[in-house]
Every structure is written in C-alpha cells, then in structure tokens.
Amino acid sequence: MYQLALSRMREFYREPEAVFWVFGFPLVLAFALGLAFRNTGPGKLQVGVAGGPGDSALAATLDSSPRLDAAVLDTATARLRLRTGRIALLAVPGDPVVYRYDSTRTESGLARLEVDDVLQRSRGRKDLVAVRDDRVVAPGSRYIDFLIPGLLGMNLLGSGIWGVGFSVVQARQRKLLKRYMATPMRRSHYLLSFILSRLVFLIVEVVALVGLGWLLFGVAVRGSFATLAGITILGSFSFAGLGLLVASRAKTIEGVSGLMNLVMLPMWILSGTFFSYARFPDAMIPFVKALPLTALNDALRAVMIDGAAVATLGAPLAIVVAWGAVSFVIALKIFRWR
Amino acid sequence: MKRFGDVVAVAGLDLTVGAGECFGLLGPNGAGKTTTIEILEGLTVPDSGEVEILGTPWRDGAPGRALRERLGIQLQETQLADKLQVGEVLALFRSFYRQSHTVEEILALVDLEEKRKARVVTLSGGQKQRLAVACALVSKPELLFLDEPTTGLDPQSRRQLWEIIRRFRAAGGTVLLTTHYMEEAERLCDRVAIMDHGKIIALGTPKELIASLGADHVVDFALTEGGMSQDLVEVLQQMGGVTAVRTGSDGVSLTVVELHRALPALLALLQQRGVELSLLTTHHASLDDVFVALTGRQLRDT
Numbered sequence: 001m002y003q004l005a006l007s008r009m010r011e012f013y014r015e016p017e018a019v020f021w022v023f024g025f026p027l028v029l030a031f032a033l034g035l036a037f038r039n040t041g042p043g044k045l046q047v048g049v050a051g052g053p054g055d056s057a058l059a060a061t062l063d064s065s066p067r068l069d070a071a072v073l074d075t076a077t078a079r080l081r082l083r084t085g086r087i088a089l090l091a092v093p094g095d096p097v098v099y100r101y102d103s104t105r106t107e108s109g110l111a112r113l114e115v116d117d118v119l120q121r122s123r124g125r126k127d128l129v130a131v132r133d134d135r136v137v138a139p140g141s142r143y144i145d146f147l148i149p150g151l152l153g154m155n156l157l158g159s160g161i162w163g164v165g166f167s168v169v170q171a172r173q174r175k176l177l178k179r180y181m182a183t184p185m186r187r188s189h190y191l192l193s194f195i196l197s198r199l200v201f202l203i204v205e206v207v208a209l210v211g212l213g214w215l216l217f218g219v220a221v222r223g224s225f226a227t228l229a230g231i232t233i234l235g236s237f238s239f240a241g242l243g244l245l246v247a248s249r250a251k252t253i254e255g256v257s258g259l260m261n262l263v264m265l266p267m268w269i270l271s272g273t274f275f276s277y278a279r280f281p282d283a284m285i286p287f288v289k290a291l292p293l294t295a296l297n298d299a300l301r302a303v304m305i306d307g308a309a310v311a312t313l314g315a316p317l318a319i320v321v322a323w324g325a326v327s328f329v330i331a332l333k334i335f336r337w338r
Numbered sequence: 339m340k341r342f343g344d345v346v347a348v349a350g351l352d353l354t355v356g357a358g359e360c361f362g363l364l365g366p367n368g369a370g371k372t373t374t375i376e377i378l379e380g381l382t383v384p385d386s387g388e389v390e391i392l393g394t395p396w397r398d399g400a401p402g403r404a405l406r407e408r409l410g411i412q413l414q415e416t417q418l419a420d421k422l423q424v425g426e427v428l429a430l431f432r433s434f435y436r437q438s439h440t441v442e443e444i445l446a447l448v449d450l451e452e453k454r455k456a457r458v459v460t461l462s463g464g465q466k467q468r469l470a471v472a473c474a475l476v477s478k479p480e481l482l483f484l485d486e487p488t489t490g491l492d493p494q495s496r497r498q499l500w501e502i503i504r505r506f507r508a509a510g511g512t513v514l515l516t517t518h519y520m521e522e523a524e525r526l527c528d529r530v531a532i533m534d535h536g537k538i539i540a541l542g543t544p545k546e547l548i549a550s551l552g553a554d555h556v557v558d559f560a561l562t563e564g565g566m567s568q569d570l571v572e573v574l575q576q577m578g579g580v581t582a583v584r585t586g587s588d589g590v591s592l593t594v595v596e597l598h599r600a601l602p603a604l605l606a607l608l609q610q611r612g613v614e615l616s617l618l619t620t621h622h623a624s625l626d627d628v629f630v631a632l633t634g635r636q637l638r639d640t
Contacts, residue, residue, distance in 0.1 A: 003433035007422055174417035179473075182379055182411040183434040184403040338381065 004185075004193035009200060023205060026155040027212055033274075034144045034217045044069040045111045048078045048087040058093045058119075065118040068111075091115060148213040149300035150273040155205055156232060157267060157293050160239025161246060161260050163201070164194045168247035169256040178338040191332060195240045202236045210304075222307030230310065231303060234317060235296040238324030242292070244331035251336070267293040295319035351387075351538055353531055357480075360503070360513040362523040364625065365533035366635075371516035372414055374533070375485050378514065379411050392481060407435055410479030412470045414486050420459035424450055424469055427458060428476055435477035448472040448502055464495025471502060482506060484515040488522060500526060520625035532629055539632050547628045552581040555597040556627050557604065560589030560617040570611065577603055582631065589617060593627065 047070050049059040055072045062070035073081065073090075081087045082100065088111035092098040099115065101108035171177050180190060206229070213219035221228055246263055250256035270277060270284075271293035280288055288294050295316035302308035302316075310317075351374060355361040363371045376382040378389060380396040389396060394405055418427050425441050432438040445451045448468040453461065461469065467487060474482060484503070488496040503513060503526055517523055523530045524544040532540040532547070540547055548554070566585070574583045574592065579600040582593040594600040597620060608615060629635075 003430045007419065007426060007430050010422055010426060171419075175413060175415045176418065178381060179411075179413055179416040179418075180434075181381060182406065182409075182413065183431065183477075184406040184436075185434040186403070 004190060005196040005200075009197045023208060026151050026158075026205075026209060030148060030151050030209060030212060031216065033147055034213075045089075045107065045114060046071075046087045047111055047115055048073040048081060048090045050075060050078055050090055050092040052093055054093040058091060058097070061122045062091065062115060062118055064122075065114065067114055068118065089115060142217075144213070144217045145219050145305055146276075146301070147274070148209065148217075148219045149304045150297050152206065152209050152232070153235065153271070153293055153297040153300055154268060154273045155209060156202070156235045156296065157239050157264060159201060159205060160198060160236060161243040161264060163198060164240050164243030165247040165250075165256050165260050166253065168194075168244065169250050169253055172251065172336065172338075173253065175338075181337050187335070187337070188332065191244055191328070191335070194244065195237055198236050198240045199233065202232055206232050219304070221304050223303035223309070227303050227308075227310050227313075228300070231296070231299050231313070231317065231320075234320050234324070235292075235300075238292055238296075238320045238327075241324035241326075241328035241331065244335075245327040248331040248335045267291055270294065272297050290319060292320050292323040351533075351536075353538065353541065355512065355514055355529075357512050358507075358510060359529065360507055360515070360527045362527035362530040363514070363516040363533055364518065364520060364523050364530050364629070365516075366518055366629075369533040370536040371518075371533055372485055373536075375483055375514065375516050379409070379483050380405070407437075407477065408480045410474035410477060410482040412474040412482075412484045412487060414489075416470060418458050418466070418469065418473070421457060423455050423457055424461070425454040427469065428472060431473040432476045438477050439475070444472050444476050447475060447505065449498065462495070464491050464498060467491060467495065467499060468502065471499065475502075475506065479511065481512045481514070484513065486516055486518070488517065488519065496522070520629065524625055530625065532625070532632065534629075534633050540628060544625055547625060548623050551593055551623050551627060551631055553579075553593040553595045554623050555594050555600075555620055556623050557592040557594055557597070557601065557620045558589055558617070559592075559604070559615055559619075561608075562614045562616050566590075570613075573607065574604075577607070579603070584630070584634075591630070593623065593631070 044066075045068055047062060047068055049055050049062065049070055049072045051072055051074050059070045059072050062068050070091075073087075078087070078090050082090050082102075085105070085107075088105070088107040089099055089101040092100065097119065099112055101112055103109065103112075168177075171180075181187075210219075210221060210228075214221075242263065246259045247256050250259060270280065270288045271291050272278075272288075273293070277285070277288045277294060289298075299313045299316040299320070302313055351370075353361075363374060365371050373382060377384045377387075378391060380389075380391070380402060391405060392408055394401065396402060396405070422430070425445070428441045428444055432441065432444070438444075439447070441454070442451075445454055448471060450465065450468055450472065453465060458466065458469065471484065471487060474484070482503075487503075488499050491499070500522070503515070507513060513526075515526070527544060529541070529543050530547065531538045540550070542550075571583055571585060571590075574580060574590070577600065579594050579596045580592050581595060584591045584593075592600070592604070601620065
C-alpha cells in the first residue's frame with residue numbers, strides 16, 4: 001500500500017498541469033481576491049467643485065479636510081465624472097451652495113455629510129456636544145478572513161475529487177485496474193492508497209494557502225493548529241471517499257468529468273466559499289448545511305476566525321465524516337474493477 | 339463456457355496443461371483466446387464449467403490471493419503508468435507479493451537494466467512489452483500467462499521476448515500463452531490448441547498437427563489469366579505425392595509429401611497443357627497450413 005501511495009504521488013507531481021490546478025490556482029485566486037477586497041480603510045472621497053465665482057476658495061476649504069479630495073471642474077467634465085462615479089459629489093459655489101449627488105450611493109451620502117461639516121465649521125459653526133471617537137478593528141471581520149478558509153475547503157474538495165477521480169478512471173481505461181486485479185493486491189489497499197497519498201498533498205495545500213493568507217494579508221489562525229490540521233485531514237479523507245464514489249463506475253475521462261462537475265458545482269455555489277450561505281432562502285439552509293463542503297467550511301471558519309475548540313465542532317465534523325465513510329463504503333461495493 | 343450477451347465467446351473447451359509445459363492457444367482474432375485465458379486467470383467468471391489452476395479452483399478472498407501469489411500474468415492491453423520509471427513500476431508490482439525478485443534481478447531477467455531510470459512513456463514497444471512481462475515474472479511465478487505477448491512487435495523484439503520465455507522455462511516454469519502467430523507457437527510451445535469461433539479445433543504438439551496434414555511441404559502457385567480450370571484441379575488431385583489441393587482467389591495450394599517428385603511433375607504437367615505460371619513458391623508445412631486445412635481460411639485475413 002505504501003508503494004501504491006508512492007506511485008500515486010509520483011504520477012501526480014510529474015504532471016505539472018495537475019500540480020498547478022491543485023496548488024497554484026487556489027493561491028492565485030486567493031491572491032487576486034485578497035487584493036480586490038483588501039481593507040485599507042475608506043480612502044479619500046473625491047468631490048468636485050463647479051467652476052464659477054468663489055470656486056477655488058471653496059475647493060481649498062474642502063481640500064483641507066483629511067477625508068476629502070476636491071478639484072475645480074468645468075461643467076461638462078463635472079457632469080461626466082458625477083455620472084460615472086469618479087466624484088461622489090459636486091459642490092456648486094454660490095448662495096446657497098448647491099450639493100449635487102446621487103442620494104442612493106453610500107459614498108455620495110458620506111461625501112454630503114463630510115462636505116457640509118467642513119464647510120459649516122469653516123464658517124464658524126461650533127460643536128454643541130463633546131464627542132470622542134473609539135475606533136475598533138474587529139479581527140477576522142475582513143472579507144479575506146472569510147475567504148481563506150472557504151478557499152481551503154474548496155481546494156480540499158477539488159483536489160480530493162479531481163486527484164482521485166481522474167487517476168482511477170485513467171487506470172480503468174488503461175486496463176491497469178484489471179492488471180492489479182491479477183495480482184494478490186487487496187482491493188481495499190488500492191482504494192486506501194488514494195486516501196494516504198491525499199494526506200501528503202494535503203499538508204502542502206494547507207501550508208501553502210494558510211501561509212500565503214498569513215504572509216500577504218495577515219490572516220491569522222486563531223484556533224489551534226492541531227485542530228485545523230485535524231479538520232483538514234477529516235475533510236480530505238471525506239472528499240477522497242467522495243472522489244472514489246464518483247469514479248467508481250465511470251469508464252471514460254469524459255464521463256467522470258461530467259460527474260465531478262455535477263458533484264462540485266453545486267457545492268462551490270451553495271457551500272459558502274465566496275459568500276455566506278445565509279443569503280440563500282431559509283428553506284434551503286438545512287439542505288445547504290448538510291453538504292460536506294458547507295460543514296467543512298463552517299468548521300474551518302470556526303477555527304480560523306473564532307478560534308473554536310474541537311469539542312464545539314461536533315455537528316459539522318460528523319457531517320464531513322459521514323459523507324466520507326458512506327461514500328467509501330458504497331464505492332468499495334459498486335467499484336468497477338475492470 | 340462464456341457468453342457476452344448473445345455471443346458465445348467460448349464454448350465446450352476442455353484442456354489440461356501439465357507442469358513445466360509451454361502450452362499455446364492459437365487462433366485468429368476473435369477466436370476466444372483472450373476470454374479463455376482470462377477465465378483461467380480468474381479475471382472473468384465463466385457462465386458454466388470448471389477451472390483448476392495449480393490444483394485449486396478460483397475462490398474469492400484469501401484463497402484466491404494465495405493462488406495469485408503463484409501466478410504471473412501479462413494482459414493483452416495493459417498500459418502501465420506513463421510517468422513512472424521502469425524501476426518504480428517493478429517496485430510497485432513486487433510490493434504486491436510476499437516473495438519476489440529484487441528490482442535488479444528482474445531487470446536483468448528482461449534485459450532492461452539500462453532503462454531502470456527511464457519513464458515508461460519513453461520506452462519502445464518491445465521494451466514496454468518486456469516490462470509487462472517483467473511485472474508478470476517479478477513474483478517468481480510457477481505458472482506464467484502471456485496474452486499475445488509479441489503482437490505488433492518487430493522481429494528483433496519478438497526474439498528477445500522468446501528468449502525471456504525460454505529462460506523462464508529452463509528454470510522449470512510453466513507457460514500458457516496465446517498468439518496468432520503460428521510460427522511463434524511452433525518455436526515456443528510443446529503443445530498447442532488451435533481455436534476458432536470459441537472452440538478448440540485441433541490439439542497436439544506442433545509436429546503432430548503438421549503431420550496430420552499428411553505431408554511436409556506446401557506448394558503455392560498461380561497461373562496467368564485463363565490458365566485455371568476444374569479439369570486441371572482434378573488432374574492435380576490424382577498426381578503422385580499430392581495429398582490435398584485447395585484453390586483460392588489468388589492461386590492454388592498443394593500439400594505434398596515429396597517435394598522433389600511433386601514439383602517436377604507439376605511443372606511438366608503445366609508445360610504439357612501449355613499454361614504459364616505467374617507465381618510459384620514452396621515452404622515447409624506449418625501450423626498456418628494446419629489452420630487453413632481445418633477452416634478453409636487463411637489465419638491472417640481473418
């Protein structure tokens with residue numbers, strides 16, 4: 001079985017494309033999404049000042065605010081920028097000063113408040129109530145903190161199902177399975193070798209993704225690493241079992257590809273990888289929660305974001321294990337060996 | 339007996355292979371050779387009938403595995419993993435058995451020592467086939483099954499494989515092989531069974547089978563346009579030393595006992611009748627001729 005697992009690994013790492021899709025792609029994805037949704041705090045709001053008498057004085061006043069960036073624009077440019085959202089608000093000097101903005105845009109509403117505040121104060125308005133700001137940064141509340149555990153779950157699913165499914169069907173197509181049947185090899189050893197080799201790749205996958213999240217985006221693991229390791233191992237076993245089930249009958253690569261997509265696509269969408277599954281209608285939630293990827297993602301987030309202990313994760317982990325065990329047993333029963 | 343749907347692949351086959359023997363199953367493609375050998379290998383379950391290998395029938399579980407420890411099997415269509423090195427493939431196969439040759443030993447047995455680090459995908463057809471046989475030999479089997487081991491190989495690779503099989507036999511091994519090369523069977527096998535349409539149509543040593551033709555030479559000839567007639571065939575049948583006359587689209591085939599008498603007689607006859615030869619060849623009678631005699635078909639056109 002050790003030799004079987006070893007050849008499985010060799011076949012894998014000698015296939016550069018497979019290595020990229022399993023390891024490289026999730027990292028690239030995490031990096032790109034992390035950049036797009038990085039939390040650098042609200043930047044300066046862009047506002048325009050319409051050309052006219054007193055325009056430069058008004059622009060200078062607004063620009064003096066640390067949260068505003070003001071520029072004098074001619075009418076046509078101002079209109080264009082306002083429409084395309086390049087400026088949040090256009091102030092027209094005069095008496096009264098006119099604020100032109102789209103009240104449905106959050107940014108414009110903020111700009112309206114800020115511009116008005118700066119302008120009123122510059123004319124001598126005094127605050128009537130003393131206030132003090134108490135800023136908090138809640139750890140784990142950023143999108144990237146949500147995303148990394150989800151990507152980890154998705155990656156375990158993908159590499160489990162692709163890694164196992166394709167090599168089983170390929171071996172079947174090449175009559176290699178039949179050849180193995182002609183030796184005293186135990187059938188269960190063959191199937192278990194997949195799970196064993198998955199374990200080795202799992203370490204690489206988890207370290208790479210969690211490491212990247214930590215290095216680039218400061219995504220910390222708040223729970224214990226042992227718990228995280230335990231959960232990823234369970235998840236990986238479970239998905240390897242699912243992969244075996246998917247590949248247990250298929251005779252062609254094309255056939256198994258279709259089945260894999262059928263299994264994985266719904267989970268990618270439903271299981272809260274990129275956005276919370278709480279957005280789905282209430283009636284769907286119990287079904288969504290019963291999916292193995294949902295359960296795994298929940299458990300991973302609980303550990304990485306909330307620092308949960310294993311004991312509190314019984315329910316999702318039970319779902320993960322049940323899927324894996326049931327799939328493995330069915331796969332062993334219905335597996336087409338030739 | 340084995341059926342696939344309505345097609346009876348193998349029916350009513352009864353044969354015994356003795357220890358230390360090299361037994362060949364011969365026949366054209368589709369004759370049922372592979373089905374027969376896979377039933378014997380325990381990979382296909384027969385619909386009826388009994389099989390005993392090394393004195394035991396096939397059983398599931400531990401007894402089956404114990405029997406497999408003693409067998410070496412090469413299948414017709416297996417493609418080993420491309421990305422693995424030769425040495426790694428052998429290490430994998432040897433891990434399945436309780437006792438086995440070391441990788442070095444087995445590489446030496448099939449003359450692949452210098453290919454140890456080569457990936458399977460880079461091997462030539464002959465080398466791949468030797469590797470497949472090496473995987474079968476790795477467990478030091480008592481009985482070796484080879485399913486068309488030399489099909490599609492060039493003559494040199496074929497001779498290399500024959501040499502490997504000879505060495506295995508010299509060490510006391512028993513071999514059961516299928517082939518559609520009659521020449522291969524004549525060279526390698528102690529006994530052969532000729533199969534056609536799922537049945538054995540002849541069984542014996544290659545010599546016995548050839549002797550059953552009643553003659554040791556075959557003369558093939560063809561005549562120029564219009565030279566052939568029914569009358570000529572009858573005369574040929576009466577000719578001394580001729581045991582059989584067969585006419586086909588491309589000429590006439592005579593089975594003859596004494597070539598040195600029959601050939602001059604044939605030439606004299608043709609000259610007397612004023613017909614001209616367009617082709618004339620002779621060869622020692624072979625198993626090919628036995629197959630033709632039994633089925634009326636050429637082995638290679640089927």
